Amino acid sequence: MISDPLILLIAMVIVLFSFLLSGLWIGFSLFATGVATMLLYDFTLPPTISIWSKIGGLIANSSWNSLDSWSLVALPLFVFMGEILYHTDISNKLFNGLLPWFSKIPGKLLHLNVVACSMFAAVSGSSAATTATVGKITLNELSKRGYSKSLSVGSLAGAGTLGFLIPPSLIMIIYGVMSNVSIGKLFIAGIIPGLLLGGLYSAYIIIAALIKPDIVPKDSENFTLKDKLNSIKDISPVFVLILLVLGSIYMGFATPTEAAALGVLGALLIALFFKNLTWKNFVLSMKNTIKTTIMIAFIMMGAAFLSQVAGFCGITRSLSLYVAQSNLSPYALLAIVGFMYLVLGAILDGVSMVVMTTPIILPIMQNAGFEPLWFGIFLVIMVELAQITPPVGFSLFVIQGISDEKVGNIIKYSFPFFLIMIFVVVLLALFPQIVYFLPSHMIK
Numbered sequence: 068m069i070s071d072p073l074i075l076l077i078a079m080v081i082v083l084f085s086f087l088l089s090g091l092w093i094g095f096s097l098f099a100t101g102v103a104t105m106l107l108y109d110f111t112l113p114p115t116i117s118i119w120s121k122i123g124g125l126i127a128n129s130s131w132n133s134l135d136s137w138s139l140v141a142l143p144l145f146v147f148m149g150e151i152l153y154h155t156d157i158s159n160k161l162f163n164g165l166l167p168w169f170s171k172i173p174g175k176l177l178h179l180n181v182v183a184c185s186m187f188a189a190v191s192g193s194s195a196a197t198t199a200t201v202g203k204i205t206l207n208e209l210s211k212r213g214y215s216k217s218l219s220v221g222s223l224a225g226a227g228t229l230g231f232l233i234p235p236s237l238i239m240i241i242y243g244v245m246s247n248v249s250i251g252k253l254f255i256a257g258i259i260p261g262l263l264l265g266g267l268y269s270a271y272i273i274i275a276a277l278i279k280p281d282i283v284p285k286d287s288e289n290f291t292l293k294d295k296l297n298s299i300k301d302i303s304p305v306f307v308l309i310l311l312v313l314g315s316i317y318m319g320f321a322t323p324t325e326a327a328a329l330g331v332l333g334a335l336l337i338a339l340f341f342k343n344l345t346w347k348n349f350v351l352s353m354k355n356t357i358k359t360t361i362m363i364a365f366i367m368m369g370a371a372f373l374s375q376v377a378g379f380c381g382i383t384r385s386l387s388l389y390v391a392q393s394n395l396s397p398y399a400l401l402a403i404v405g406f407m408y409l410v411l412g413a414i415l416d417g418v419s420m421v422v423m424t425t426p427i428i429l430p431i432m433q434n435a436g437f438e439p440l441w442f443g444i445f446l447v448i449m450v451e452l453a454q455i456t457p458p459v460g461f462s463l464f465v466i467q468g469i470s471d472e473k474v475g476n477i478i479k480y481s482f483p484f485f486l487i488m489i490f491v492v493v494l495l496a497l498f499p500q501i502v503y504f505l506p507s508h509m510i511k
Contacts, residue, residue: 068107068108068109069108069109070109072380072381072382072384072385073382073385075104075107075108075382076377076382076385078104079100079103079104079373079377082099082100082103082104083100083373086099086100092365093419094362094365094366094368094369095369097366097369097370097372097373097423098126098369098372098373100373101125101126101369101373101375101376104373104376104377105118105122105125105376105379105380106118108380125372125375125376125379128375129368129371129372129374129375130368130371130372132371133367133368133370133371134364134367134368137324139244140324141235141240141250141323141324141326142237142240142241142360142363143356143357143359144324144327144328144330144331145235145237145240145327145330146237146355146356146359146360147331147334147352147353147356148327148330148331148333148334150351150352150353150355150356151331151334151344151348151349151352152334152337152338153352154348154351154352154355155337155341155343155344155348157304157305157337157338157341160301160302160341163298163301164298164299164300164301164302165182165183165186165298165302166179166290166298167290167295168295168298169182170289170290172273173272173273173276173277174218174272174273174275174276174283175214175276175283176208176209176214177209177214177215177219177222177272177276177282178269178272179205179209180201180202180205180219180222180223180226180227181226181265181268181269181272182269183201183226184197184198184201184226184227184229184230184265185229185233185262185265186302186305186309188229188230188231188232188233188261197227197229197230198223198224198227198230198462198466199465199468199469201223201227202223202227202466202469202470203469205219205223206219206220206223206469206470212284213284214282214283214284215281215282215283216480217282217479218275218282220472220476220480220481221481221482221483221484222272222484223466224455224466224481224484225268225455225481225484225485225487225488226265226268227454227462227466228451228452228454228455228462228488229261229264229265229451231447231450231451231454232257232260232261232444232448232451233257233258233261233262233265234254234255234257234258234312234313235254235312235313235323235326235327235330236253236254236257236447238417238418238421238446238447238450239253239254239257239443239447240323241363241418241422242421242443242446242447243443245367245421246429246439246443247439248440248443249440249506251316251317252506252509253440253443253444254313254316254323255313255505256440256443256444256502256503256505256506257444257447258313258505259501259504259505260444260448260495260501263494263501264448264487264488264491267487267490267491268484268487271483271484271487304337304340305337308330308333308334308337311326311329311333312326312329312330312333313326315329317505317509319509363418366418366419366422367422370419370422370423371426373423374423374427377426377427378426382427397436398496401432401435401437401445401496404428404432405445405492408420408424408446408452408453409449409452409453409456411423411424411453417450420450420453421446421450425446429442440502440503440506441495441499441502441503444495444502445495445496448488448491448492448495449492451488452485452488452489452492455478455484455485456485463477463478463481
């Protein structure tokens with residue numbers, strides 16, 4: 068039996084990693100780790116209460132509290148919206164609509180990954196869906212036209228992660244529920260950092276194209292003004308959907324949950340407008356929405372139980388005291404937390420990272436002077452970084468699956484974009500008003 072909370076924390080981490088590396092489902096791993104921690108903890112209970120009844124009570128209480136939130140209704144709605152757009156032909160039309168607008172910019176069609184990922188992220192909320200959908204279209208097209216493979220793959224790896232940052236974002240919804248931060252403010256706070264990140268990606272492509280002109284084919288397709296005007300009909304419905312979802316939140320007309328419902332309605336109308344909504348892809352979208360929602364809910368329940376166990380056994384309090392007494396500067400603490408998320412990203416997906424760490428890390432960061440709204444955006448970017456961090460960044464394998472490229476090459480190609488993300492994190496730390504500007508001007 069263990070009585071020291073910090074030693075118990077080490078044991079809890081070892082048990083958790085053992086379960087995760089064994090291939091057990093993440094939700095089960097979290098619940099099993101919580102039960103194992105309770106059994107290892109040295110505490111006394113009244114004779115009338117058994118340890119198993121106490122564990123059962125904690126499981127029931129934490130599971131109910133973790134899901135008893137109206138804000139979580141937005142989660143399946145945004146997932147459903149993304150699934151509708153993914154399983155209809157909207158992504159192909161979006162690509163073809165954007166094609167004529169980049170013929171005169173240095174780097175030309177290499178910017179399509181950045182812009183298409185930014186736009187698809189704004190209607191899907193999922194980095195995996197964004198990377199897979201855009202990559203299936205752009206990588207083959209860019210390869211056939213003779214564009215640089217390294218920049219094609221690297222820009223997709225970097226821009227594909229924007230699904231977590233550009234709203235609506237599933238990660239932001241979950242973080243907002245767990246931290247009691249306004250989801251609407253989180254959505255709006257992610258806009259400028261997301262556009263900044265996308266803009267820096269495009270700036271890097273422009274600089275690379277100016278330094279090495281051979282990364283772009285010399286004989287490229289020319290588009291007339293008429294072609295550009297005709298392309299508007301393919302991209303305007305998606306722009307309208309983005310404005311419908313984000314504009315209704317920013318102007319104060321709708322809550323994120325109501326905006327999610329508007330997004331689903333808008334996605335259905337767009338699919339009907341393009342005449343590619345069938346009963347088959349509608350049912351498939353619903354099935355995938357149910358699977359994704361249940362998976363996320365199960366992970367949230369397990370994480371809530373584990374965090375409640377950490378509080379019950381005194382781990383959270385002891386860890387907070389240890390950090391407070393170590394006299395770390397706020398930026399040193401931020402660097403340590405950032406490194407921790409990169410390590411966690413090697414074995415966990417983004418949802419799991421957020422739900423597992425938020426209850427423990429957020430109070431520590433608040434004590435160091437970081438606001439929950441700012442920390443939410445920082446956390447989302449760190450989750451993005453983890454997606455392309457070797458050896459097992461999730462987006463690396465998504466790209467490998469759609470490109471048949473070696474993971475080692477994908478890591479090498481994506482490294483400049485990894486450094487750009489680090490630079491943005493430093494910028495947000497030095498200039499937090501980048502995060503606060505839009506939320507401070509929202510209509511209440």
